Amino acid sequence: MARAVLPLPVLPWPVLPSAYGGVVSSTSPQPLLVVMGVSGSGKSTVGAALAAALDVPFQDADPLHPASNVAKMAAGIALTDDDRMPWLALVGAELSAAAASPGGSGTGLVMACSALKRAYREAILAAAPTARFIYLEGSRELIESRLENRHGHFMPSSLLGSQLATLEPLESDEPGITVELRAGEPPVELVARIVSGITAGDAV
Ligand SMILES: Nc1ncnc2c1ncn2[C@@H]1O[C@H](COP(=O)(O)OP(=O)(O)OP(=O)(O)O)[C@@H](O)[C@H]1O
Numbered sequence: 001m002a003r004a005v006l007p008l009p010v011l012p013w014p015v016l017p018s019a020y021g022g023v024v025s026s027t028s029p030q031p032l033l034v035v036m037g038v039s040g041s042g043k044s045t046v047g048a049a050l051a052a053a054l055d056v057p058f059q060d061a062d063p064l065h066p067a068s069n070v071a072k073m074a075a076g077i078a079l080t081d082d083d084r085m086p087w088l089a090l091v092g093a094e095l096s097a098a099a100a101s102p103g104g105s106g107t108g109l110v111m112a113c114s115a116l117k118r119a120y121r122e123a124i125l126a127a128a129p130t131a132r133f134i135y136l137e138g139s140r141e142l143i144e145s146r147l148e149n150r151h152g153h154f155m156p157s158s159l160l161g162s163q164l165a166t167l168e169p170l171e172s173d174e175p176g177i178t179v180e181l182r183a184g185e186p187p188v189e190l191v192a193r194i195v196s197g198i199t200a201g202d203a204v
């Protein structure tokens with residue numbers, strides 16, 4: 001599988017790792033990151049922890065879905081491009097509003113958003129050109145086991161197959177990094193790897 005390698009200049013803000021949990025971004029612009037991957041890859045869990053580590057706001061893209069999309073997914077029906085595009089426009093608008101670029105508030109943002117296809121990521125980048133992707137890549141077995149142990153979420157594990165079929169992994173010419181999920185690795189350690197991957201500008 002292609003692994004995306006982030007060229008050093010792409011994430012311009014210097015991140016100074018101190019004690020874990022105290023990663024500080026020393027200068028603007030603030031990071032604008034999209035944690036992406038299939039359902040169950042850990043976007044919400046890891047995204048929230050990453051945002052805390054980088055001291056920027058976190059937003060989950062799920063509440064931006066219209067009720068009709070949530071109803072479809074809850075019924076075990078996969079979304080189509082037409083279902084996702086208006087939602088991706090909202091995701092892009094939120095990122096744009098948090099960007100340091102003209103018109104943005106400059107707060108930075110970590111957004112958890114599946115962004116399964118390259119065209120979806122391009123739609124996000126059209127709205128927020130400085131956004132960068134953190135792709136959580138894991139085996140079907142690992143993600144399936146996490147979904148089966150997750151309770152109280154509208155997304156059924158039965159949709160994992162269509163999520164994987166739809167997924168176009170982040171490619172090397174896209175802005176961001178690929179992070180391999182490891183069974184048994186606590187989120188805090190995964191976040192530390194992501195921070196060091198961002199700093200090193202490499203796949204982790
Ligand atoms: N590193 C980890 N180790 C163990 N469990 C994890 C890890 N990361 C996430 N999980 C668990 O895996 C499940 C899926 O994680 P999460 O809900 O964050 O995924 P998601 O990609 O946001 O899914 P969705 O797109 O369906 O909302 C959750 O039960 C979460 O607690």
Ligand SMILES: O=C(O)[C@H](O)[C@@H](O)[C@H](O)[C@H](O)CO
Pocket residue numbers: 038039040062073079084113114115116155
């Ligand atoms: O693109 C999609 O199919 C959706 O974004 C899904 O990924 C869900 O939103 C998510 O899995 C539920 O949390």
